[in-house]
Amino acid sequence: MNNLEIDFEIKETIEFIQNGKFQKIVLQFPKNLLKYSIKIQQILKKSLSNSIKIYIMGDVSDSPCCIKESLAEHVGADCIVHYGHSCFSQVNKIPVKYIFNKYHFEINLISKNIIGFLESKEKSKDWIIFYDLSLNSHVNHLVSIIQKQIDKQKFNIKFAYFQDEFFSVLKENENQMKDSNQQIICGRKIEINQEEEMEKFSILYIGKNEDKYIEHLANNLAQNEIWVYDLITNTVELSITTQRQRRFIFQRFNFLQKIKESATIGIIVTSQRNKGDFETVKHISNLAKNSGKITYEISVGEISETKLGNFANDIDVFVAVSCPENIIQSKFLDFYKPVVTPFDIEQALNSNFIWDGNYSTEIDYTKWRNYENLIENLNENLNENQNENLNENLNQNQNENQNQNLIENQKENQNQNQNQNQNQNQNQNQNQNENLIENQIEN
Structure with a gap:
């Protein structure tokens, strides 16, 4: 097996296609890997049944990290093989095989340097280590070395892993999180105990200084x-x-004020349709409507100032419904009108929103809905407590009244007894006096 077949995981791809019994496969390459596309297609065709159709997707100039599900549907594809870096935007129904860039690294040198760096940071004991996906095939070896050589009593180190099953539509959503200690942050799985706070961790990213993923981490881990x-x-x-x-x-707080002051909001939907996009658009529209704002939906291939400039006179704020890694770009800051995220809209227009101090470019409706449920539950509990207190007060007043009546009855009975005794004494005295008089008369 030559290096091309190893680097592009030909054997694993064939197994993926055969196990899934797929008949129409789309190969999605980023621009820098397109030169290998024909060769990969030919190798796969030789190893698969003649009835299987394999297509090359080349029009991926904008956001190549996203799965182009809508384009794959044009040829009726039943699976996609995605090459290169991915943002792991969720797809609606097409299974995806991810194949990352591969490089040859000196893992022993890397692990030695990382351990030396961690030990030099005496004040930082809690770390989360993220890595570029080109390291994915080496990460188990790297983690093994670090865990063996680092002082676990001194350092609390978490690793942010990529795992296929968390991003495959072949799995049910509820199976993506196997226990309550697992979180998905920036497309990676991290095991963090519930009592641990994200803010206490420092972040170490293993990759290259110019990697776009660093900005993605920065946007979502704003306190680290x-x-x-x-x-x-x-x-x-x-x-x-x-x-x-x-x-x-x-900067985001300034955008919140502009959203609140706006009369019209333009909802930008890019050409790649990800899972949840329609729900996101509907949710934003409802929030805007409830806040007395008008919304317009705009479909574009790539967000540019020229395209949005056509609507600048009619729209006050634009909100981008896009992949997490491309939803915030530095060029947006120079646009004539603000380009914000669904998270910004949620913060500005949802009165039930509870901010935990972290920013997110990822859409988490489960969490956002929980805010509304939390408020409802708090109100229900408040009403229940008020009713309980009211009942307690009523019972207390009732008991007090009963006790007071009992005391009054006791006093009344006591008075009656006293009167009765007095009458008896009077009668007795009267009888004694009568007897005394009779005796005197007789004498």
Whole structure:
């Protein structure tokens, strides 16, 4: 087996197609890997049945990290093989096989440098280690070395893993989280105990300084310091400071004010349709309507100032419904009108929203709905407590009245007894006096 077949996981791809009994396969390549597409297609065709159709998707200039499900549906594809970096945007119904870029790394050197760096940061004991997906085939070896050599009594280290089953539509949504300690953050699975707070962790990303994923981490972990281990230079640098994070949060707060002051909101839907996009658009429209705002839906291939400029006179704020890694871009800051995220809309227009201090470019309706349920439950509990207190007060008043009546009855009975005794004494005295008089007369 040559390097091409190993790097592009030909054997694993064939097994994926055969096990799934797929008949129409789309190969989605980013621009930098398109030069290998024809060769990969030919190798796969030789190893599969002649009845199986294999298509190459080449029109992926915008957001190649996203699964182009709508384009695959044009040829009736029943699965997609995605090559290169991915943001893991969820798809509606087409199974996906992910194949990442592969490089040859000196894992022993990398692990040695990382351990040395961690031990030099005496004040930072809690770490979450993310990694570029080009390391995915080496990560088990890397983690094994670090766990064996690091002092577990001194450091609390979590690893953010990629696992296929968390992003496959072949799995039910409820199976994505196997226990309450597992979280999905920026497309990676992390095991964090419920009592542990994300804010206490420092972040170490293993990749390259220019990786777009670093910005994605920064946007979603706005309260964490982020360090980068560069695989090119084998050095560690502080990439995202807490000061930069504060500026980012302040910037988003300015957008919140613009959303609240707006009269019209333009909902931008890009050409790639991800799972939940229709629900997101509907949810934003409802929030805007309840806040007295008008919404317009705009469909574009790629968000640009020129395209949005056509609507600048009619729309006050744009909200992008896009993949998590492309929903915030530095170029948006130069646009004439604000381009915000669904999270910004949720914060600005949902009166039940509870902010935990973290920003999110990912849409989590389960959590957002819980805010509304939480408020409803609090109100229900409040009403129940009020009713309980009312009943207690009524019972208490009733008991007090009963006790008071009992005391009054006792007093009344006591008075009656006293009167009766007095009458008896009077009668007795009267009888004595009568007897005394009779005796005197007789004498």
